[in-house]
Amino acid sequence: MATLDLNNVTTFIQLRPLAIGGALVMGLLYVIYLRALPKPLPGIPYDVESSRRLLGDLPHFFALEKSGRRIMEFWADVARRQRSPITQYFAGPFTKPVVIISDFRETKDLLMRRAKLLDHGSLNTGLWFGAIPHHFVGMPSSDPRYPKAKSLSNDLMTPSFLHNVSLPASYQKTLNFVNLWQLKARIANEQPFTALEDFNFLTGDIICAAALGILDEESDTVKHYNRLKTNNLSTGHPTKSNQVYPFPEYKATGILEATHTIADSITGARTASMPKLYWFFTNLRPSVSKAQKERTRILQTYIDRARDTVAKSGLSTSYRAAVDYIVSREIAAAKKESRLPALSSPEIHDSLFGYVLGGQSTTHSVLSFMIRRMAVRQDVQTKLRKELYTLYSSAASEKRNPTIHEFLAMHAPYLDAVIEETMRLNSTAPVLIREAMEDLDFLGRTIPKGTNIFCTLWGPSYDEPAIEVDEEVRSKSSQAHKEETPVDWTHSGFPPADFHPERWLRKDGKGNTVFDIKNGPTLGFGAGPRECWGKRLAYHELKLITTLLLWNFDFLPLPADLVDTDVVDFFVAKPKSCFVRLRSRVPEVQKK
Numbered sequence: 001m002a003t004l005d006l007n008n009v010t011t012f013i014q015l016r017p018l019a020i021g022g023a024l025v026m027g028l029l030y031v032i033y034l035r036a037l038p039k040p041l042p043g044i045p046y047d048v049e050s051s052r053r054l055l056g057d058l059p060h061f062f063a064l065e066k067s068g069r070r071i072m073e074f075w076a077d078v079a080r081r082q083r084s085p086i087t088q089y090f091a092g093p094f095t096k097p098v099v100i101i102s103d104f105r106e107t108k109d110l111l112m113r114r115a116k117l118l119d120h121g122s123l124n125t126g127l128w129f130g131a132i133p134h135h136f137v138g139m140p141s142s143d144p145r146y147p148k149a150k151s152l153s154n155d156l157m158t159p160s161f162l163h164n165v166s167l168p169a170s171y172q173k174t175l176n177f178v179n180l181w182q183l184k185a186r187i188a189n190e191q192p193f194t195a196l197e198d199f200n201f202l203t204g205d206i207i208c209a210a211a212l213g214i215l216d217e218e219s220d221t222v223k224h225y226n227r228l229k230t231n232n233l234s235t236g237h238p239t240k241s242n243q244v245y246p247f248p249e250y251k252a253t254g255i256l257e258a259t260h261t262i263a264d265s266i267t268g269a270r271t272a273s274m275p276k277l278y279w280f281f282t283n284l285r286p287s288v289s290k291a292q293k294e295r296t297r298i299l300q301t302y303i304d305r306a307r308d309t310v311a312k313s314g315l316s317t318s319y320r321a322a323v324d325y326i327v328s329r330e331i332a333a334a335k336k337e338s339r340l341p342a343l344s345s346p347e348i349h350d351s352l353f354g355y356v357l358g359g360q361s362t363t364h365s366v367l368s369f370m371i372r373r374m375a376v377r378q379d380v381q382t383k384l385r386k387e388l389y390t391l392y393s394s395a396a397s398e399k400r401n402p403t404i405h406e407f408l409a410m411h412a413p414y415l416d417a418v419i420e421e422t423m424r425l426n427s428t429a430p431v432l433i434r435e436a437m438e439d440l441d442f443l444g445r446t447i448p449k450g451t452n453i454f455c456t457l458w459g460p461s462y463d464e465p466a467i468e469v470d471e472e473v474r475s476k477s478s479q480a481h482k483e484e485t486p487v488d489w490t491h492s493g494f495p496p497a498d499f500h501p502e503r504w505l506r507k508d509g510k511g512n513t514v515f516d517i518k519n520g521p522t523l524g525f526g527a528g529p530r531e532c533w534g535k536r537l538a539y540h541e542l543k544l545i546t547t548l549l550l551w552n553f554d555f556l557p558l559p560a561d562l563v564d565t566d567v568v569d570f571f572v573a574k575p576k577s578c579f580v581r582l583r584s585r586v587p588e589v590q591k592k
């Protein structure tokens, strides 16, 4: 038997210190390399090549960008490539695999009926906590701070608060916008102009009116209008309908400007594999820290204004905006607990800022996608206007705008359908994110506890045929609700990729045409306990704006080079361009 000669070993160590050191370093590096490599979850399909490299699937993101496609296409692409409604991907060294699910019916079942098995997800909270750390959007539901943070906004989305406070405020701001466009329509004289920035002012105004009660003189729409009025611009010409009218640029100010800078910083967090590190450096950037300071300063002025109103008129229920409600509640709570009201608390600030941040870009996105289609789909525009003229027949015969009360009392099924169809084909978010709180049985595979789950919102089963799934592997609750499965449109007269609002309509028992959200796959606002908190407000505002814009303007066809279907991804998805060529339908609307 060979024996180890310690003398030889010692001599070797003395003579070859470099070789040994090198071998040890190499060994260590190899162990680190092995630990950094992706660790695929058993039984869930994945890209084998990606599993063999440190960067995992990241090269696929780079390839998408290089080929001019959106990197947000990635997740639906994985499902398509693997031909599986459940897949996984690897986001880089030392990260856990993320599961992707791409089946509408099972996603809805998981988010709504199996929600107890889920939480918000570390990748979800990682998006937000650096920007609004005290808002519930950046907290898992299991966070002890979550119930209190959420309770600050209780009641703000109730039908009565929306009808009595938020929507009347938004209505007035939309009329201001109609005035701006009446002026622009007159100047451009049927020449096209871009609507994207204008829509920022409009959605900024309506959200800030609902959240903060901004006054007209604080509105970017009104400031823009006043500046244009004094600009003495030459009138465009209808024969130049293929030339964009060069309106002078007007940039967002105040809270909207700060919101955009902070929203941009969240965009970067979406692809950061180490969110804490990302936020540490991002919040040090001068532009971001300036925007954070600015939003705090501006919000405090609205909080102080609300406090003064309460001091003058007492704790009242006649609020003008969300800030009045939040401030009144804090004052009442402080009184009860014999303490001073904490009116500068980060909780109150983030609660208000979350309202603006969550509401502005998203509403802007859907609105711009919808209006972009109006020029191309003259048939949809005509049908929609016909519905509005039938519903608001008194306003039509009296040649005035529908009032807010008329609007709130009306159901416009075709309008609902146009909004839903826009959101189905142009989702503002690329995916919904959750985390498995325990080992989760999903379509016959196991998603381990602690895994982040990305639910796609387009691709298979949304705007293209679903990937086939055996009924038996679906969850029990999914099987029990089989009758809720939406119609398969693949072989219908209107395939899933087409824009066809009628697919959301059906006849009710009395033969009336009604909008039915269950007709098709749609999760644009998410679902379950963490679905969009502002969904009701968003639907109302989109309906309100579309009604007043179609009432007041014809969206004329555009020259071919101003029509595109491109999408760019910021904080949320936006159309790359949105031009309008307007013809006024009624004389300039009076403000009151």
Ligand code: HEM
Pocket (backbone or CB within 6 Å): 136, 137, 138, 354, 355, 356, 358, 359, 360, 362, 363, 366, 428, 429, 432, 433, 523, 524, 525, 526, 527, 528, 529, 530, 531, 532, 533, 534, 535, 537, 538, 539
């Ligand atoms: C068309 C407009 C909007 C769209 C498409 C939209 C979309 C979404 C989506 C997809 C989510 C994630 C839901 C999930 O994970 O299940 C979400 C969450 C959220 N949205 Fe919206 N949203 C819109 C408008 C608004 C408005 C107007 C507000 C506030 C006034 C708002 C506030 C929020 C908040 C606070 C959350 C986080 C909910 C939570 O974490 O529990 N959103 N939204």
